[in-house]
Amino acid sequence: MSAKSRCCIVGAGAAGLCALKYALEFGMEAVAYEKCNEIGGTWVYTEQTTDGFAAAEDVHSSMYEGLRTNLPKEVMDFPDFKFPTNMRESYILASDVLAYFQAYAEHFQLLPHIQLQQEVVRVRPQHNKWEVLTLDLQSNSFTTEIFDYIFICNGRYATPSYPQTEGIDLYKGHKIHSHVFRKAESFKDATVLMVGAGRSGMDITHHIYPFAKRIYLSHHLQQKPPITDFMPNVIQKPVVERYTADGAIFKDGTQASFTHIIFCTGYNLTIPFLSADCNLHVHDNLVYPLYKHCINIYHPTMCFIGLPIYAYPIKLFDMQTRFVMQYYSGRLQLPSTADMLADTERDLAERRERGLPRRKAHLVGERQFDYYDELAALTGIDNIKPVIKNLSKICSGKFLYELQNYRKTAFKVIDEENFVQFKLDEV
Numbered sequence: 090m091s092a093k094s095r096c097c098i099v100g101a102g103a104a105g106l107c108a109l110k111y112a113l114e115f116g117m118e119a120v121a122y123e124k125c126n127e128i129g130g131t132w133v134y135t136e137q138t139t140d141g142f143a144a145a146e147d148v149h150s151s152m153y154e155g156l157r158t159n160l161p162k163e164v165m166d167f168p169d170f171k172f173p174t175n176m177r178e179s180y181i182l183a184s185d186v187l188a189y190f191q192a193y194a195e196h197f198q199l200l201p202h203i204q205l206q207q208e209v210v211r212v213r214p215q216h217n218k219w220e221v222l223t224l225d226l227q228s229n230s231f232t233t234e235i236f237d238y239i240f241i242c243n244g245r246y247a248t249p250s251y252p253q254t255e256g257i258d259l260y261k262g263h264k265i266h267s268h269v270f271r272k273a274e275s276f277k278d279a280t281v282l283m284v285g286a287g288r289s290g291m292d293i294t295h296h297i298y299p300f301a302k303r304i305y306l307s308h309h310l311q312q313k314p315p316i317t318d319f320m321p322n323v324i325q326k327p328v329v330e331r332y333t334a335d336g337a338i339f340k341d342g343t344q345a346s347f348t349h350i351i352f353c354t355g356y357n358l359t360i361p362f363l364s365a366d367c368n369l370h371v372h373d374n375l376v377y378p379l380y381k382h383c384i385n386i387y388h389p390t391m392c393f394i395g396l397p398i399y400a401y402p403i404k405l406f407d408m409q410t411r412f413v414m415q416y417y418s419g420r421l422q423l424p425s426t427a428d429m430l431a432d433t434e435r436d437l438a439e440r441r442e443r444g445l446p447r448r449k450a451h452l453v454g455e456r457q458f459d460y461y462d463e464l465a466a467l468t469g470i471d472n473i474k475p476v477i478k479n480l481s482k483i484c485s486g487k488f489l490y491e492l493q494n495y496r497k498t499a500f501k502v503i504d505e506e507n508f509v510q511f512k513l514d515e516v
Contacts, residue, residue: 254332273296404461
């Protein structure tokens, strides 16, 4: 890689900022394109909302009023830029996270290299380089630029996913995806069906229960004991069998009527700007073929930052970017195409043996630290500090079992291996 190598970063959320920072550190001429009018990606709160499923995709951010993180900030920072030391809370407001990313960008002088309100329309390979077509959303004009490397950092939370359940078209009440949920008081005196008990489903339930008349939480979890310390007006239900005009019949044969549905059912991974000649298949949340879930095997000067799910996102972004830069800098050589393909097939086969569907081909979850170990072993980059793994044993799953109280616990990292925890009202 020469000092004049040009690098394009798609997106200026946390992953894009991380990629931009390292590209500049490694001597690249780098630019990040961001279609919104500020940096921060999904952490940018906007009042923009919508009715109707199709229009939900036009809403950029899934942040809602009063959102606090479901992970402690101690596992959410970049290794070379910490959260302010005067923040006692561990589970912080989304606005605090956004301010942190803005401070990160300012500290590493990234802002001059970011072009806002620039939508990437098409990316295609051209003579061992990348042709990137962008649309200026202010002037409505198109520009084409050529780059040596490209980082795809556009995130996973743009296209809401909905279950294809019988009778949904018959239901006459209000229905939205969690992507466009904004204010809890909008559900005052409502009877709500919450579909899904993941992080968003549990947290939105916690937000609206003081306002809603009743909440039915429909999920397929089989936890024993039953999940969380639920409020009196929250009733757990199994998966919906079919919908009716004013409610639903559940798998156990019980029925319920409700005025609103909130689908907390995740997202479909979409990367609409990739041309066919990028030699990638994006289907059912799998991007194929990628080496170690990030490098395009057939065009290895393209990489993806942030595809693995159920990981600590900031740690993931930093590890993946440093991993990739070992190859893009010329310090290391990638394996052959055949070897990278064989490695990817072994990974997919192992997931199938564990019973994971295609939609979870990029899932790391509890194995995220094995993934970080692998990236570090292959390239010699610094690994995640042991204290992060130790913290994960304490804070994982708290949103399921201690929904009302887990954010009252705070943590303080003592050194690379140790931390202390305390209740906020104890200090």
